[in-house]
Amino acid sequence: MNIFLQELKANRKALFFWCFGMILMVSSGMAKYGGYKASGQSVNQLISTLPKAVRAILGFGELDLSKASGYFGVLFIYLIILATIHAALLGADIISKEERDKTSEFLFVKPISRLKIITSKLLAALFNVVVLNIITLLSSVAIVDYYNKGPSVNTEIYILMLAMFLLQLIFLAIGIVMAAISKNPRVATTKATSILLATFILSVIIDLSSKIEKLKYLTPFKYFEAKDLIKNLELDPVFVFLSLIIIIFLTCSTYLFYQRRDLSI
Amino acid sequence: MNLVETKDLTKYYGKERGIIDVNLNIKEGEIFGFIGPNGAGKSTTIRTLLTLIYPTSGSATIFGKDIIKYAPEIKEEIGYLPSEVFYYEKMRVIELLRYSASFYKRDKKETEKRIKELAELLNLELNKKVEDLSYGNKKKVGIIQGLLHRPKLIILDEPTGGLDPLMQKTFFNLVRQENKNGATVLFSSHILGEVQKLCDRVAIIKEGKIIKVEKVSTIIEHNYKRIKIETSDKIDSKYFAIDGISDYKAENKTISFLFKGNINVLTKKIVGLNLTNLWVEEPDLEEIFLHYYEKD
Numbered sequence: 001m002n003i004f005l006q007e008l009k010a011n012r013k014a015l016f017f018w019c020f021g022m023i024l025m026v027s028s029g030m031a032k033y034g035g036y037k038a039s040g041q042s043v044n045q046l047i048s049t050l051p052k053a054v055r056a057i058l059g060f061g062e063l064d065l066s067k068a069s070g071y072f073g074v075l076f077i078y079l080i081i082l083a084t085i086h087a088a089l090l091g092a093d094i095i096s097k098e099e100r101d102k103t104s105e106f107l108f109v110k111p112i113s114r115l116k117i118i119t120s121k122l123l124a125a126l127f128n129v130v131v132l133n134i135i136t137l138l139s140s141v142a143i144v145d146y147y148n149k150g151p152s153v154n155t156e157i158y159i160l161m162l163a164m165f166l167l168q169l170i171f172l173a174i175g176i177v178m179a180a181i182s183k184n185p186r187v188a189t190t191k192a193t194s195i196l197l198a199t200f201i202l203s204v205i206i207d208l209s210s211k212i213e214k215l216k217y218l219t220p221f222k223y224f225e226a227k228d229l230i231k232n233l234e235l236d237p238v239f240v241f242l243s244l245i246i247i248i249f250l251t252c253s254t255y256l257f258y259q260r261r262d263l264s265i
Numbered sequence: 266m267n268l269v270e271t272k273d274l275t276k277y278y279g280k281e282r283g284i285i286d287v288n289l290n291i292k293e294g295e296i297f298g299f300i301g302p303n304g305a306g307k308s309t310t311i312r313t314l315l316t317l318i319y320p321t322s323g324s325a326t327i328f329g330k331d332i333i334k335y336a337p338e339i340k341e342e343i344g345y346l347p348s349e350v351f352y353y354e355k356m357r358v359i360e361l362l363r364y365s366a367s368f369y370k371r372d373k374k375e376t377e378k379r380i381k382e383l384a385e386l387l388n389l390e391l392n393k394k395v396e397d398l399s400y401g402n403k404k405k406v407g408i409i410q411g412l413l414h415r416p417k418l419i420i421l422d423e424p425t426g427g428l429d430p431l432m433q434k435t436f437f438n439l440v441r442q443e444n445k446n447g448a449t450v451l452f453s454s455h456i457l458g459e460v461q462k463l464c465d466r467v468a469i470i471k472e473g474k475i476i477k478v479e480k481v482s483t484i485i486e487h488n489y490k491r492i493k494i495e496t497s498d499k500i501d502s503k504y505f506a507i508d509g510i511s512d513y514k515a516e517n518k519t520i521s522f523l524f525k526g527n528i529n530v531l532t533k534k535i536v537g538l539n540l541t542n543l544w545v546e547e548p549d550l551e552e553i554f555l556h557y558y559e560k561d
Contacts, residue, residue: 002367010355102351106410109315110368111341262278262318 003107003117007094007124015128018086019135025082026139029075033068034147056207062227068148069156072140073226076160079136080221081200083164084171087129088196091175092188094121095258099185104263114259122176122251129168137161156230163224163235166243170220171196173250180258217242266329268293268418268449269314273323276309283309285473286323291451296444298464298481299453306473307453308348311422315345327418341369344416348423348453350407354396358384358406361395362413369414376413383409387435400427408436412443419443419450425459437463457484458547488528493521494535495542505534523548 044065047055064070095118098104107117140157174195179188203221206212216222223239269291276283284306291297299307312318314325316336325332327339352361359380366376384391389405398406404427411419419440425433440463444450454460460467461481468478494500496518505513509526518541524531535543 002364006364010353101353102349103353105317105345105347106352106365108317109340109343109345110365111337111339112368113337116337260319265312265317 001120003112003120004124004127007121008127011090011094011124011128014090015131018082018132022079022082022132022136023139025078026075026136026143029078030068030072030143030147033071036065036071037147037149053208056204063230067150067153068144069153069230072144072153072157072160073230076164076226079140080164080167083129083132083136083168084196084220085193086132087125087168087170087172088175088192089189090125090128091172092179092192093175094125095176095179095254096182096185096188099264102265105265108263115255118255118258122254125172125176129165129172133161133165133168136164155233159229159233159235160226163229166224166235166240166247167220169247170243170250173247173254176254177250177257180254180261183261183264185264220246266293267291267326269297269325269327269451271310271314271323271325274310274313274320274325275322276306276313276318277321282306282473283321284313284470287470287473287475289468289475289478291449293449294444294447295465296440296450296452296463298460298467299451299470300455300457300460300467301470302455305470307455307470308422309473310470311345311420311451311453315340315343315420342417344411344414344419344448346404346407346411346419346421346424348426350400350403352395352403352406354394356395357391358389358393358395358398359391361406362391362410365410366413371414379413379415380409383412383439386439387432401429401432404428405432408439412439415443415446415448417448419448420453421450422453423455424452425454425456488525489548490524490528491521491544491546491548492524492531493519493542493544493546494538494540495519497539497541500538504538507531507534 047065063073065074098107108114137157140161141154144153144157171192175188175192178191178195179185182188182191199219200221202215202219206216206219206222220243223243224235228236267290269289271287271289274287274289275285287306287310289297289310299310301307309318313320314327314332316332319333328342330339332339353364356364362380366373366380369376380391383389384405387405387408389402389409393402395403395406404424408424411421421440424436428436440450440452450463452460452464461484464481466478466480467484469476499518500515500520502513502515505520505522507526507530509524509530511523511525513522514520
């Protein structure tokens with residue numbers, strides 16, 4: 001419990017800024033939607049004149065931008081990038097920082113097993129991730145509702161946030177496992193963010209070229225896409241299953257590696 | 266009873282040597298010195314005992330329990346002061362000490378009182394942030410967090426670095442006091458004088474291997490000295506043909522050597538010379554190793 005609280009305390013400032021960033025992202029994004037609506041332009045027509053590559057990179061895809069849900073769907077890509085970066089950094093940092101800051105000779109000589117130390121840290125990280133998700137959810141519901149003149153899109157937002165939560169967990173797990181297997185604690189965050197960047201770029205490339213569509217299993221950013229989520233109002237069970245497998249596998253690996261390895265001092 | 270016992274404890278970092286077949290028996294209630302040059306394997310041994318790192322082969326017990334299997338249980342009764350101290354920079358000293366205390370099953374009021382006492386003794390401000398502390402003051406934080414739960418085994422790895430001589434004295438007294446109250450102490454150092462002052466027995470480690478375990482009184486008996494003499498006339502190289510001389514070097518009118526044995530025999534010899542200068546120094550550990558323990 002003491003480690004859990006200590007970690008919450010250590011991360012509270014960062015969490016505050018991440019939440020603030022999320023709210024800012026949602027509100028500034030939706031404010032643009034308000035602008036489009038007010039100008040009466042046909043946004044869809046405007047977007048369709050853009051080349052496919054530009055649309056893919058900007059994340060417009062096939063969403064109906066004249067609707068609040070469609071517009072929020074575009075925003076969703078930016079939200080998950082932020083949320084997954086947060087999760088990956090947090091995961092790598094929370095495990096590796098004792099070695100990086102050389103405090104491991106303090107913590108790991110206390111009468112507590114490594115298993116409990118990791119568990120406390122994971123729970124603290126999970127808490128941070130959940131808070132960020134809930135804050136994003138609440139601010140999205142409130143802000144989208146403010147601009148939305150059509151029927152309520154809360155269900156869409158819940159589904160999107162559930163998807164975001166799974167992605168957060170995947171990248172949290174990637175972060176912690178990188179910290180667990182890296183002998184040099186300083187490279188853990190770099191490795192985790194590199195994986196994030198690589199998988200994100202892969203997802204954009206897949207958008208551009210339908211020939212490599214099969215590669216979508218390799219990048220979590222293709223597991224849950226706003227256009228499908230909004231259309232079907234449910235998560236694809238195959239990818240939910242795949243996500244859970246990844247999360248469980250990486251978390252177990254973290255326990256396994258970190259318990260047996262020499263700490264770098 | 267042996268409080269700490271290691272059996273052929275061996276640690277390699279990849280192919281690099283850490284320690285090889287270390288066999289140590291530390292008895293309950295003693296202050297056990299662990300001495301050797303830097304890089305000999307002192308910290309490796311200690312970190313293995315604390316399961317910060319795991320042995321390549323061999324085993325060890327503390328309080329009769331296997332160090333790996335019962336690690337958390339054993340650590341309840343261990344206080345550790347590492348050679349270099351690092352703590353959470355953003356915390357205040359008192360917060361850090363309370364955090365440290367929160368891991369042990371101890372009475373809260375008692376611990377709080379103990380923190381105050383130790384802080385007063387060591388002259389440490391509790392409300393400062395860790396990042397604002399000098400190295401010496403961080404070391405004091407280390408001492409307090411190592412002793413606040415009144416451990417049965419105190420492990421000190423090169424503890425005096427950063428402490429001024431006065432504070433070292435206070436610290437040594439504190440360690441002696443804890444020892445009197447029943448704590449066993451493992452004291453690692455590369456400074457022979459420190460170990461001589463404090464310890465009952467001492468293990469000497471070199472290149473990863475224990476080369477000797479001796480009573481400190483025996484080492485003091487040996488009383489190694491480095492002697493350097495400058496004379497007005499050149500000394501005959503056979504003049505100092507007495508027992509206990511080694512590493513004899515002569516350069517013009519200056520000679521130097523290591524001496525072990527009855528100092529009176531030596532002084533009688535020196536009386537016969539016309540000195541212009543004389544140095545009698547404590548040899549450093551490396552020299553002793555080189556000339557006395559090499560053959561062992």
